[in-house]
Amino acid sequence: MDTSLIINNLVHPPVLFFFLGMIATFCKSDLKIPDPLPKLFSLYLLLAIGFHGGVELRKTGLTHEVVFALSAGMGMAVIVPMYAFFILRLKLDVYNAAAIAATYGSISAVTYITAVTFLQTLGLEPGGYMVASLALMESPAIVIGIILARIFAPKKENDEYGFSWSAVFREAFLNGSVLLITGSLLIGLASGEEGWDTLKPFTKDIFKGMLSFFLLDMGLLAAKRIGDLKSAGFFLPLFAIVVPVFNACIGIVVAKFIDLQPENALVFSVLCASASYIAVPAAMRLSLPEANPSMFVPMALAITFPFNIIVGIPLYYYLIKRANELIPAF
Amino acid sequence: MDTSLIINNLVHPPVLFFFLGMIATFCKSDLKIPDPLPKLFSLYLLLAIGFHGGVELRKTGLTHEVVFALSAGMGMAVIVPMYAFFILRLKLDVYNAAAIAATYGSISAVTYITAVTFLQTLGLEPGGYMVASLALMESPAIVIGIILARIFAPKKENDEYGFSWSAVFREAFLNGSVLLITGSLLIGLASGEEGWDTLKPFTKDIFKGMLSFFLLDMGLLAAKRIGDLKSAGFFLPLFAIVVPVFNACIGIVVAKFIDLQPENALVFSVLCASASYIAVPAAMRLSLPEANPSMFVPMALAITFPFNIIVGIPLYYYLIKRANELIPAF
Amino acid sequence: MDTSLIINNLVHPPVLFFFLGMIATFCKSDLKIPDPLPKLFSLYLLLAIGFHGGVELRKTGLTHEVVFALSAGMGMAVIVPMYAFFILRLKLDVYNAAAIAATYGSISAVTYITAVTFLQTLGLEPGGYMVASLALMESPAIVIGIILARIFAPKKENDEYGFSWSAVFREAFLNGSVLLITGSLLIGLASGEEGWDTLKPFTKDIFKGMLSFFLLDMGLLAAKRIGDLKSAGFFLPLFAIVVPVFNACIGIVVAKFIDLQPENALVFSVLCASASYIAVPAAMRLSLPEANPSMFVPMALAITFPFNIIVGIPLYYYLIKRANELIPAF
Amino acid sequence: MKPVSKVEIVVDSVEVENVAKFLDEIGVSGYSIINDVIGKGHRGVRSGYELTDLFKNSYIMVVCDEKEMHRIVEAIRPIIKKFGGICIVSDVVMRIHK
Amino acid sequence: MKPVSKVEIVVDSVEVENVAKFLDEIGVSGYSIINDVIGKGHRGVRSGYELTDLFKNSYIMVVCDEKEMHRIVEAIRPIIKKFGGICIVSDVVMRIHK
Amino acid sequence: MKPVSKVEIVVDSVEVENVAKFLDEIGVSGYSIINDVIGKGHRGVRSGYELTDLFKNSYIMVVCDEKEMHRIVEAIRPIIKKFGGICIVSDVVMRIHK
Ligand SMILES: Nc1ncnc2c1ncn2[C@@H]1O[C@H](COP(=O)(O)O)[C@@H](O)[C@H]1O
Ligand SMILES: Nc1ncnc2c1ncn2[C@@H]1O[C@H](COP(=O)(O)O)[C@@H](O)[C@H]1O
Ligand SMILES: Nc1ncnc2c1ncn2[C@@H]1O[C@H](COP(=O)(O)O)[C@@H](O)[C@H]1O
Ligand code: NA
Ligand code: NA
Numbered sequence A, B, C: 001m002d003t004s005l006i007i008n009n010l011v012h013p014p015v016l017f018f019f020l021g022m023i024a025t026f027c028k029s030d031l032k033i034p035d036p037l038p039k040l041f042s043l044y045l046l047l048a049i050g051f052h053g054g055v056e057l058r059k060t061g062l063t064h065e066v067v068f069a070l071s072a073g074m075g076m077a078v079i080v081p082m083y084a085f086f087i088l089r090l091k092l093d094v095y096n097a098a099a100i101a102a103t104y105g106s107i108s109a110v111t112y113i114t115a116v117t118f119l120q121t122l123g124l125e126p127g128g129y130m131v132a133s134l135a136l137m138e139s140p141a142i143v144i145g146i147i148l149a150r151i152f153a154p155k156k157e158n159d160e161y162g163f164s165w166s167a168v169f170r171e172a173f174l175n176g177s178v179l180l181i182t183g184s185l186l187i188g189l190a191s192g193e194e195g196w197d198t199l200k201p202f203t204k205d206i207f208k209g210m211l212s213f214f215l216l217d218m219g220l221l222a223a224k225r226i227g228d229l230k231s232a233g234f235f236l237p238l239f240a241i242v243v244p245v246f247n248a249c250i251g252i253v254v255a256k257f258i259d260l261q262p263e264n265a266l267v268f269s270v271l272c273a274s275a276s277y278i279a280v281p282a283a284m285r286l287s288l289p290e291a292n293p294s295m296f297v298p299m300a301l302a303i304t305f306p307f308n309i310i311v312g313i314p315l316y317y318y319l320i321k322r323a324n325e326l327i328p329a330f
Numbered sequence D, E, F: 001m002k003p004v005s006k007v008e009i010v011v012d013s014v015e016v017e018n019v020a021k022f023l024d025e026i027g028v029s030g031y032s033i034i035n036d037v038i039g040k041g042h043r044g045v046r047s048g049y050e051l052t053d054l055f056k057n058s059y060i061m062v063v064c065d066e067k068e069m070h071r072i073v074e075a076i077r078p079i080i081k082k083f084g085g086i087c088i089v090s091d092v093v094m095r096i097h098k
């Protein structure tokens, strides 16, 4: 594997700020980005990503490639939580297995952006429509996870207090992050080039700076959360690395099948590999309060996220390149 | 009325984000811009508007047109709360009538900006000095409202605890939003073109983005507050639409009299039509605690503001154009 | 002294916003930048300053001039608190003397930036490596202050509860502001020109705007804190002006010795003259809780900071120019 | 100066609206809520989660008469049972309330 | 270990500085304030207003002796009468205060 | 419905983690913490400092049995002695805690 790829990824400022955050926590600095500033950065990123994606999607139109990519994304978001659930059941109770399955079936928008940023340093630009894929892949796993829990949970424990399917669907499809990215995408779609000119200095020019700030915070948080998993043994940390790589590989194969460009294939496989630490915890808290958030949150935030950012993205890109060399045309 | 005007207004990203916010609240999404981020956006907007206005005012100088526009603005800010008070007294007690009168006599800076933005999409740029008008029109209605309440309120109820005229004037003329916009205007005036070059990327380039964010929040809030008026019957919602339109019409006539350019006439009439949901509630809380904020706040925020943003601005512009066609020279 | 220098400094927007803040507090406006927004601006400024400095340092390399400047900075940061401590002991107990000594031995990043901004309006740009000096000069005074307190404090009072040297060093060298500026400097160093292009719109273009906002808040705070010193007599306010000027003069002489360019000499002397109101209070609170924060905080924030911003920077620059005229080559 | 009960409740913040709804149904004269309460209990540490508004508690205080107190306790029992929390009651003297 | 009174006050946040001023005048040994308290009472829901710092309550706790307690209650009565709020008193044991 | 002690502590926010550590060592069943408490006491006004997270208090509430209460009071005495604060105790009735 080309080490320059990894290094190239690592010396990029946003990724370096992620390291700075981790280091700050590890050496017990009191550096802190106080509430609700992390929320400002994450709202900004969602708005900017969505809007940009919408503008691009308008340029592309709904081509075959787009339809294939979106369908494939939806498919992955449904299948991943299912098989993950049964693996997790080997070691965990129904509730935690369902919550972690949902976590890995859903996606992380910041991992996505970091992949896009990585591609840009290589001079590549993935199709903006992949943002639509991102938006579509956030919700299904939440519903699947809750369905699985309700099928397999021992009936007597299943206290109905406070449960309603409408709340589940609202949490899955209308939670803040899904709604903001989807809404911004539609706004981008509606306002097109003209809208883009209006918002570009905000949504594009300062984007990398806002991303750096957010990654600084993610580094602080990831390092702080890693301790939560100390008592978890080997299974969960291993799961948090092996399953994303496996999902990325499926993603790469699927991308090859539907003939995505390498840059789009990377983004697609990164979506498959990423795990949710925003939308899923919110949904689980309401619909599966029995699941332990100090398991599924640190897995996504403190292991899978840094792994994807540091090792995963260049690794998946390397695999895509190799796959393309071996099987030039399908 | 030219429907392309309305559509043109509506597909502008900031306005679309306002809709997104309303939709999010209506479908009970948990999308939220947590405190104090809305404050960040509103402070930014006031600073940027004021500064820009000051720089422009320095270019224009204190011409006849400027003096006329400022005086007319002041006049409207004094007269509107007076006549509004007596209309409101038909249905409301003295305190609430006075508070609502002050609300409609004062102005909304974000409505103003949205009108400017609307003009910019038509390739027009109103005189920056209108910002001075904005700043001057914020305070008088507050004082008028309180004077009216003290004249007409039944004496025995009028508990003097905590009341002082100096506090009233401080709230009216030195409240945060008035002070920031006026101060920034003076800073723009003092630092001129050179200062503008220094701050332009901050106060101009990212402006529309910050506006979009703020309007997103305004949409969330407006939709949330609309429920407060459910029990209010027809009078207040009707007032919240009819009186702004009426004020806009007076504004249009006055603008014609003092011979303002169409773009300045629009901005002027929008100021007349807009209602305050920041400065006035703050002042009323201290000086008229007997007035019910769950009346005057939702009227301004949930009815008049969206109405002006969506229908009012293009409507007033259409009326100005028609008036100019009918009476080419005065 | 050339009055145009002072005026030139004063009509610069960021400085004007500082005045606006002071005026707002003095006339009891309710203008407020609510928590944690000031933190957003200060984190941004540290990140941007550090990153810019790192990129510049990479261009310069570790030249003789750089090494000299860094060493001289370190030296000042060690010596200033020592002599200040003994002056302060004339009037104050050990704890307060030590805390104030640390305050004046350490630095203020925003004073530094304001000096850089002042130079830019004159068309000058100090060497980016001075940021390294800034980062190096923040911590030593904290350690010196605590050592002095422990040497001179009456032993019996010296309750050991909660004291540890490791905590002292962590507070001094790993506190949030030191870590963020140092980390950002290293990231700038690592990512160089390419990284700069990525982050420039964020770290440079909107910088003056963010600085204006922060200075607005500093004005609000400084004016609010000035009252805390009412009961303090003449000694402390006098100290808060005389010692900075004296430190600046030493700085100017040292800068002449190590042959710094005028712009670098100004920045160096401003660092010597500035007093810490972020890192030092944090460290003192933990390690010298006996010291009274309502002495050392308002001295740095409400007297020394405004003095340096308004009078100090042009004064020191004037002195540097005069010194260069009198002693052209050393 | 009448003696009343003070009910203090700590629950997961996502449940606070439900608790308020119950209180409205019971018809108490008022209540006060403090959000952003962190803590520890049988379900482990709850110190908030910066990326969402989750994993925090809210504190609710209700001053009411004894009958209302009993009804409140019954109404929030299932909430605390499912989502965790604590409810304590003490005697206070109401000095001023319009 | 001396028995003292605990006075708890909930008032509109804009009045909290006035309450503090009264407490200073009365000369209590100290007080604690929690801002950002929301609630409901005779004047309806008070859940804050995002665009200003208005329509929120503050909670003030004062630990004091009985005489001070009576003076506090009298001092804040007009504030609560005009701007709303609640004031309750209970008996506690002071364990540590320097 | 068992009678328990409620311990309320106000300390400098920088000490709150130490207090929590003590509570963990003592082994109480839980505690709740409210940060961003301001106030006044022997050490003057503490109303926070916008540029750092300093000069604020935290409020800690622990519901526990009497024995634990005594141990808590002893454990935090040195903290309050050095860094200031207050600790009061009252009797409450525990109604619900899983
Ligand atoms: N003994 C206690 N004293 C005070 N607060 C408690 C106690 N036990 C639980 N709590 C609060 O209630 C929350 C939920 O408790 P639990 O359901 O036991 O996890 C905790 O996070 C604490 O904030
Ligand atoms: N019975 C009560 N119990 C607790 N808090 C109350 C009660 N009544 C009023 N409050 C608080 O006092 C505030 C003002 O009350 P009011 O003046 O009745 O509207 C409310 O918003 C609540 O925060
Ligand atoms: N009598 C009191 N009643 C309520 N809170 C107090 C009292 N005395 C002190 N406090 C709180 O404890 C903090 C520290 O007190 P002190 O150590 O006396 O300065 C103060 O800032 C208050 O928040
Ligand atoms: Na995934
Ligand atoms: Na108006």
Ligand code: NA
Pocket: C080, C103, C104, C105, C106, C107, C247, C271, C272, C273, C274, C275
């Ligand atoms: Na210094």
